[in-house]
Amino acid sequence: MALVTVLGGPVAAQPPPTRRDDVRDTLHGVEIVDPYRWLEDQHSPETRAWIDAENAYTQSLLGKLPGREAIAARLAEIVKTDHVYSPSIRGNRYFLYRRRADEQLPVYVMREGRDGQDQVLLDPTTLSADLTVSAEVLDLSEDGKWLVYGRRQGGEDEVAVHLLEVDTRRDLGEELPRAQYYGCELLPDDRTLYYAVWSETDGPRVYRHTVGTPRAQDVCLFGEGYSPSEMIGVSVSTDGRWLLLSVYYGERKTEVYLKDLQTDGPLVTVVKDIEAHFYCDVVDNRLYIHTNWKAPNQRLLVADAEAPQLEHWRELLPERKLPLDSYSLVGGRLFAAYLKNVLTKVIIFDLEGRQVGEVRAPGVGTLSNLDGRWDQDEGFFSFSSFNTPWTIYRYQVSTGESSVWSRLNVQFASDDYEVRQVWFPSKDGTRVPMFITHRKGLVPDGSHPTLLTGYGGFTVSMQPDFGGQSAIWLEHGGVYAVANLRGGGEFGEAWHEAGMLGRKQNVFDDFAGAAQYLIAEGYTRPDRLAITGTSNGGLLVGAALTQHPELFQAAVCGYPLLDMLRYHTLLVAPFWVPEYGSSEDPEQFRYLLAYSPYQNIHEGTKYPAVLFTTGDSDTRVDPMHARKMCARLQAATGSDRPVLLYYDTKLGHSGGRSVDRAIEDDTLELSFLMWQLGMLPGG
Numbered sequence: 001m002a003l004v005t006v007l008g009g010p011v012a013a014q015p016p017p018t019r020r021d022d023v024r025d026t027l028h029g030v031e032i033v034d035p036y037r038w039l040e041d042q043h044s045p046e047t048r049a050w051i052d053a054e055n056a057y058t059q060s061l062l063g064k065l066p067g068r069e070a071i072a073a074r075l076a077e078i079v080k081t082d083h084v085y086s087p088s089i090r091g092n093r094y095f096l097y098r099r100r101a102d103e104q105l106p107v108y109v110m111r112e113g114r115d116g117q118d119q120v121l122l123d124p125t126t127l128s129a130d131l132t133v134s135a136e137v138l139d140l141s142e143d144g145k146w147l148v149y150g151r152r153q154g155g156e157d158e159v160a161v162h163l164l165e166v167d168t169r170r171d172l173g174e175e176l177p178r179a180q181y182y183g184c185e186l187l188p189d190d191r192t193l194y195y196a197v198w199s200e201t202d203g204p205r206v207y208r209h210t211v212g213t214p215r216a217q218d219v220c221l222f223g224e225g226y227s228p229s230e231m232i233g234v235s236v237s238t239d240g241r242w243l244l245l246s247v248y249y250g251e252r253k254t255e256v257y258l259k260d261l262q263t264d265g266p267l268v269t270v271v272k273d274i275e276a277h278f279y280c281d282v283v284d285n286r287l288y289i290h291t292n293w294k295a296p297n298q299r300l301l302v303a304d305a306e307a308p309q310l311e312h313w314r315e316l317l318p319e320r321k322l323p324l325d326s327y328s329l330v331g332g333r334l335f336a337a338y339l340k341n342v343l344t345k346v347i348i349f350d351l352e353g354r355q356v357g358e359v360r361a362p363g364v365g366t367l368s369n370l371d372g373r374w375d376q377d378e379g380f381f382s383f384s385s386f387n388t389p390w391t392i393y394r395y396q397v398s399t400g401e402s403s404v405w406s407r408l409n410v411q412f413a414s415d416d417y418e419v420r421q422v423w424f425p426s427k428d429g430t431r432v433p434m435f436i437t438h439r440k441g442l443v444p445d446g447s448h449p450t451l452l453t454g455y456g457g458f459t460v461s462m463q464p465d466f467g468g469q470s471a472i473w474l475e476h477g478g479v480y481a482v483a484n485l486r487g488g489g490e491f492g493e494a495w496h497e498a499g500m501l502g503r504k505q506n507v508f509d510d511f512a513g514a515a516q517y518l519i520a521e522g523y524t525r526p527d528r529l530a531i532t533g534t535s536n537g538g539l540l541v542g543a544a545l546t547q548h549p550e551l552f553q554a555a556v557c558g559y560p561l562l563d564m565l566r567y568h569t570l571l572v573a574p575f576w577v578p579e580y581g582s583s584e585d586p587e588q589f590r591y592l593l594a595y596s597p598y599q600n601i602h603e604g605t606k607y608p609a610v611l612f613t614t615g616d617s618d619t620r621v622d623p624m625h626a627r628k629m630c631a632r633l634q635a636a637t638g639s640d641r642p643v644l645l646y647y648d649t650k651l652g653h654s655g656g657r658s659v660d661r662a663i664e665d666d667t668l669e670l671s672f673l674m675w676q677l678g679m680l681p682g683g
Helices: 045-062 068-079 468-475 493-497 505-520 536-547 573-580 586-595 624-636 659-676
Strands: 004-006 009-011 023-027 030-034 088-090 093-099 107-112 119-122 133-140 146-153 159-165 170-186 192-199 203-210 219-222 231-236 242-249 253-260 268-271 278-283 286-291 299-304 314-317 324-330 333-340 343-349 355-359 378-385 388-396 401-407 417-425 431-439 450-453 479-483 529-534 554-558 609-615 643-648
Touching (some): 030 586, 045 659, 068 468, 119 146, 133 159, 146 170, 192 231, 203 231, 242 278, 268 278, 268 286, 299 324, 314 333, 431 468, 431 505, 468 479, 479 505, 505 529, 505 536, 536 554, 536 624, 609 624, 609 659, 643 659
Parallel strands (some): 170 231, 450 479, 529 554, 609 643
Antiparallel strands (some): 023 030, 088 093, 093 107, 107 119, 133 146, 146 159, 159 170, 170 192, 192 203, 253 268, 278 286, 299 314, 343 355, 378 388, 431 479
């Protein structure tokens, strides 16, 4: 790579030298060359030295950029505001996360009554000197006297489980060890805890733990015979009678089992061997079944919990033209959230499926479904958009009246910006929607710096949302675009299936179509267009910059999957094989090889500027993806645009960042993008 020019003059900085060691594998008769396999060893001294050198190189460039202080200061104004989140209610007690403007991490508090004083229960700032340990509430006892919570180191998916007595603030002192848990449920007796745990070696298991007894005495109830490619979730009905176990085969199918704890009855099979998703809950001895079985747009079924087998199911909410995104049971009513052109529409039903009302959104944006309890008359929902900070509303079920519970008090000129939804054709002619936000009165002359993002996988729907990075981008005259790609859940299971397995290329074609639309309609041009994405969205960015490098000036690729021939061998990735496929299968190998970003880098191609972000504590997507891709792209690119790695040695995929650390990270990403698109002072 040539010398890189930073605003103000050239910098004598080169990427650190990276040893190339061509490992050769033959898969299904095809030779695969992997020049940076050695970077998969995260703990080797050579890898650690390389990470340090890459971080130093990144800081040598981005640390010199003008305007960083102003970006950080504005982010602080946006982020360092009082946050009050939706509460969980137990009797007259309100439990909620709160973060004041001067606090670094959310604190979990209790209020006696809605207007009571905050009583701090969990303050994660006391758990580590460097603020890398966070606390996550996993369950709250029905009498409001016990918290089950997890302590998370950095951004790991793993937590260590603790119990806290609410009235005395006393930690019980016993601990379930660091692991990945998929449900920790305390019975109303406050002594019996059911939990589901997963490991790379043993796969998923469900245990019963008695509070005050050694972990070694826990009883394994379920999970023998399942592999690490499956996960099991556990939940308990609010009255403590029903234990619900769900086995997830990725995005392919679900098994469901039910146990009557009151009679200590056997596990009863609710559903098995049907290729469909089933998400279940038991409320007031009724089993609710949210499924795409024979209904790509989802429907809701119901059965008596004492007779939960398929032959006893009846349809409560039939499939509609609009996808059923979620449901909740609050105040004796059923609230169903449907997606209409990506925006949420919450319809209220009685328990026989008759429509009795609707929760009205206060504007064009993202309306969450109602959160609350079956036996209480109040619930809470939230609303936000790209130009509207989050507001949480209290909703009274009996009257249908709503009032503001908390509002994010951010000084942002919402009325200066407009949010539009447009539709563009993808490569195969499919019409794909996209949200575009910009300052009112924008002239489509192709000059505007534009940031495009998307996801396109695992039924995730990309809805309007307010964020510090996007707000600053808009304030600097930028256009912010979010494409609703196939692979997501915006239009039901058919939309998801059109972007998975052998049809994954549709996702990348949709994203390229979004970029081409923004250029053709005069919003921007390639040298003023950047892309960003995280996790599966990082795979999206990797595929976009390798398939269409001519469309983009810069990219931020966060915590990504990039070597799709080896992804399934690491961490929890076997669980994603139903979504992506596996290179062990000959047919799946061929389409994975065709788009896998790491294998599709070509020497001498003029690639965009790229910033890869990842960290040691990412125990979901192995950080080797970003390490290997960065090394290969640095060696191959024929452009003078920088290829950088920002590698966090303490944090990872699942958050846990302090406010100051989040500001630092967001500032680095924004300054990189603005540098490359000429938005910084002197640019």
